[in-house]
Amino acid sequence: xxxxxxxxxxGRDDGRPPSFAAVDLGATSGRVIVGSVVGxxxxxxxxxxxxxxxxxxPVRHGDRLVWDLPALWDGVVHGLAEAAARFGPLAGIGxxxxxxxxxxxxxxxxxxxxxxxxxxxxxxxxxxxxxxxVPPERRYAVTGLQxxxxxxxxxxxxxxxxxxxxxxxxxxxxxxxGARLTGQVRAEITNxxxxxxxxxxxxxxxxxxxxxxxxPRRLLPDLIExxxxxxxxxxxxxxxxxxxxxxxxxxDTASAVVAVPLGAGASVGDGVAAYVSCGTWSLVGLELxxxxxTEASREANLTNEAGVDGTVRYLANVMGLWVLSETLRTWAxxxxxxxxxxxxxxxxxxxxxxxxxDIDDASLLPPGDMPARLTQLARAAGQPVPESxxxxxxxxxxxxxxxYRRSVRTAARLAGVEVTVVHIVGGGVHNSDLCHLTAxxxxxxxxxxxxxxxxxxxxxxxxxxxGVLAGDWTRCDASSRRPAS
Numbered sequence: 041x042x043x044x045x046x047x048x049x050x051g052r053d054d055g056r057p058p059s060f061a062a063v064d065l066g067a068t069s070g071r072v073i074v075g076s077v078v079g080x081x082x083x084x085x086x087x088x089x090x091x092x093x094x095x096x097x098p099v100r101h102g103d104r105l106v107w108d109l110p111a112l113w114d115g116v117v118h119g120l121a122e123a124a125a126r127f128g129p130l131a132g133i134g135x136x137x138x139x140x141x142x143x144x145x146x147x148x149x150x151x152x153x154x155x156x157x158x159x160x161x162x163x164x165x166x167x168x169x170x171x172x173x174v175p176p177e178r179r180y181a182v183t184g185l186q187x188x189x190x191x192x193x194x195x196x197x198x199x200x201x202x203x204x205x206x207x208x209x210x211x212x213x214x215x216x217x218g219a220r221l222t223g224q225v226r227a228e229i230t231n232x233x234x235x236x237x238x239x240x241x242x243x244x245x246x247x248x249x250x251x252x253x254x255x256p257r258r259l260l261p262d263l264i265e266x267x268x269x270x271x272x273x274x275x276x277x278x279x280x281x282x283x284x285x286x287x288x289x290x291x292d293t294a295s296a297v298v299a300v301p302l303g304a305g306a307s308v309g310d311g312v313a314a315y316v317s318c319g320t321w322s323l324v325g326l327e328l329x330x331x332x333x334t335e336a337s338r339e340a341n342l343t344n345e346a347g348v349d350g351t352v353r354y355l356a357n358v359m360g361l362w363v364l365s366e367t368l369r370t371w372a373x374x375x376x377x378x379x380x381x382x383x384x385x386x387x388x389x390x391x392x393x394x395x396x397x398d399i400d401d402a403s404l405l406p407p408g409d410m411p412a413r414l415t416q417l418a419r420a421a422g423q424p425v426p427e428s429x430x431x432x433x434x435x436x437x438x439x440x441x442x443x444y445r446r447s448v449r450t451a452a453r454l455a456g457v458e459v460t461v462v463h464i465v466g467g468g469v470h471n472s473d474l475c476h477l478t479a480x481x482x483x484x485x486x487x488x489x490x491x492x493x494x495x496x497x498x499x500x501x502x503x504x505x506x507g508v509l510a511g512d513w514t515r516c517d518a519s520s521r522r523p524a525s
Contacts, residue, residue, distance in 0.1 A: 058131040058508045061091075061123040062498035063116055064292060065137035065213065066467075067320040068365070070096045070112060072119030073492060074127050075499030077508050084509060086499055088492055091126055092119030098157045105407075106154035107141065107213075116217060117277065124279045132502040133221065133273070133280075134288035135214040136295045136494055138321075139234035140192045143216050144199075144207035144259075149225070153203055155213065158190035159406050166194035170236075174252040177338065182249055184240040184331045184344030185233075186357060189402070193236035196255055210259040214290035221285050222271030226264040228287045230294035233346035240331040240344045240352070266294070266348045267505040288501040289348045293323045293355075298348050298497030299490055300463040311460035314448045316478065317493065318468025320362045322440065324447035325355025326455055337454050342447075348501060354455055356447040359399045361468060364436050367410040371429075378429055384473050386430030387437060394431060395423045399439040441477035448482055462486045465493035 059076040072092040079085050094115030099108045116135075124130055143155045156162065167189055170179070176187065185191065192212070196204070211219060212231045219225050232238050232245075237253075237260065239246040245260050264270065268287045273280040289295040296317045317323040331344035331352045345353040364383075371378050397417040404413055411432055418425050418435070426435040444462075452459045462484050464475055469488040479486040490496050503509040 056128060058503070058506065059123075059127040060132045060134065060286075060499045060502040060506070061120055061130050062288075062295075062495040062502075063120070063133065063135040063217065064295075064492070064495045064498060065096060065112070065116075065135070066292065067138050067362075068096060070094050070115050070119070071492075071495065072116070072123055073495040073499075074123050074130075075496065075503070076127070077503050086496060086503070088495060088499070089126075090492075091122045094119065098159075101154050104154075104162065105157040105160040107157055109143070109151065109154050113217070113220065117280075120280055121278070124283075130280075130283050131506050131508065132284045132286045134286050134290075134498045134502045135217050136288055136290050136292045136498050137213045137217075137231075139212070139231055139291050139293075140188075140190055140195070142192060142195070142210050142212050144203055145209050145211055145216070145219075146206065147208040149219060149223075151216075152207055153200075155216075156195065158195070161406065162198040163189045163194045166197045167191075169197055170194055170253060173254065174249060177335065179236070179249060180335075180338040181333055182239055182246050183233075183236055184333045184337070184352075185236050186341050186343030188357065189405070191236040192234065193249070193253055193255070196259075197253065204256065204259075207256075207259060209261055211261070212290070215261065218270050218285055218287075218290075221273050221277065221280075223274055224271040224285075225261050226270060226287070227261040228290040229263050229265050230289045230291040230346045230348065232263060233344075234291060238346070240333065240346075243346060243350075265350075266290070266501050269505065284506065286502040286505045288498045291345065292494040293317045293353060294345070294347050295495070295497035295501070296465050296493035297327055297353060298500055299493040300465050300487075311458035312452075314451070314459045314462045314484075316444055316462060316464045316468070317466050318361065318464050318471075318474070319466045320360055320365070322358040322360040322444065322468070323353070323355050324358055324444050325353060325451045326457065326459070328352045328354050328455060332454055334454065340450050340454060342451055342454065348497075354451055356451065357400075358440065358443045358447060359401075359404050360440070361471070361474075363399060363404050363410060363414075363440075364433065366407060367414075367432060367436065370408075370410050383429055383433045384471070386428070387433035387473065388430075390428075390430045390434040392434075393438045393442075395426045395435040395438070396442060397421055397423065397435060397439050399436070399443045437471075437474050437477055440474060441481040444478050445481040448484075459484065464488045465490060467491060 057076045075086045270285045273283045275281045426432040
């Protein structure tokens with residue numbers, strides 16, 4: 041355990057509390073949030089202040105849907121400069137983001153092609169191709185990873201051969217930004233665990249799978265755990281130069297899980313807590329000490345992803361609030377602007393569970409006419425077709441809540457635990473209707489918050505790594521945001 045230090049030793053000499061910048065990148069927006077550690081030792085709290093928010097929208101690059109990396113980088117560096125201007129010298133910077141997407145770089149670190157968006161259709165058929173190369177039972181026994189079309193390994197099978205040949209390293213998005221800040225090339229393990237190339241038990245790259253899929257080993261950087269100093273910001277970044285950059289749970293869900301009182305099998309009453317990290321995607325599951333790599337788990341399509349402090353996030357990926365946001369976007373494109381508050385109010389007037397669909401159906405993954413797809417799914421399931429705004433939104437929310445129930449119950453059964461409470465963290469906590477529906481569906485108490493869970497977890501890992509916090513804060517009190525004694 042790291043020994044606590046004073047604020048001065050953590051990089052401050054002006055009497056102000058140590059402050060850490062969390063770069064938290066979601067699939068629709070990015071944020072730079074500063075967390076300051078205040079209070080006496082043993083009774084600290086984290087004060088969070090958002091200093092920058094910027095859009096993160098895909099663009100077209102030829103026939104591909106890609107991330108706008110220049111705009112994303114611009115938002116990050118300007119946000120960090122604002123953080124330094126407002127809070128003085130920072131005690132650290134940590135980066136978290138969504139998973140699976142990557143850039144290929146040459147030996148100078150130059151990006152060879154923009155990172156392709158996981159919703160791009162290039163991965164169609166790649167999961168089947170991977171199965172033909174390495175049997176799915178074997179891949180799950182090694183990685184414990186849920187079958188998804190957009191897993192990094194599947195994206196690599198769809199990659200341009202000349203680009204793969206020219207590439208020196210593969211960098212997932214947070215690793216790419218960390219390398220740009222520090223010049224240090226590493227693969228942080230929580231995000232690496234989403235690639236389909238990591239051994240879930242050993243927490244190392246699996247040479248068996250890399251070779252079996254015909255991928256070049258040289259692409260994979262050395263691994264690094266959360267809570268290590270990646271390096272210091274290079275001189276070229278001006279006011280930020282010299283600031284420590286700490287590895288955190290660079291998969292935003294890994295950071296979000298740190299921010300809620302779970303722990304590896306932490307007891308809550310007579311059972312354990314489950315979580316729903318609710319945003320564009322909903323990640324629903326448990327925090328465990330060991331992966332669940334059984335055939336029953338594979339058939340249930342649950343995933344084992346690496347967490348902070350050697351833990352495992354045992355979960356299901358649920359399509360999430362993407363379906364709702366894309367529905368609102370579709371209506372707006374047709375000339376009908378519907379505010380979220382009005383859509384939710386209309387849904388409250390519709391009978392509960394009027395129309396239920398499989399919210400995880402593959403047809404809901406890409407951008408497009410979401411209301412029309414919901415209509416098709418309802419008809420195929422013999423359900424009443426949702427037509428009005430209220431009926432469509434009610435269908436989405438009810439279907440999400442039941443997916444959460446199914447995921448929580450399945451994970452608990454396969455892990456051999458009893459769940460007694462569900463924590464919802466992330467932007468979805470603002471949707472009180474969904475929180476109440478989740479409580480009703482699961483029959484369990486639901487604790488909502490914090491909304492900026494990924495940023496809070498990001499800051500907590502940095503603060504401990506810097507020696508500002510110590511102790512068992514994996515059971516952090518989310519209401520007071522204080523490390524538990």
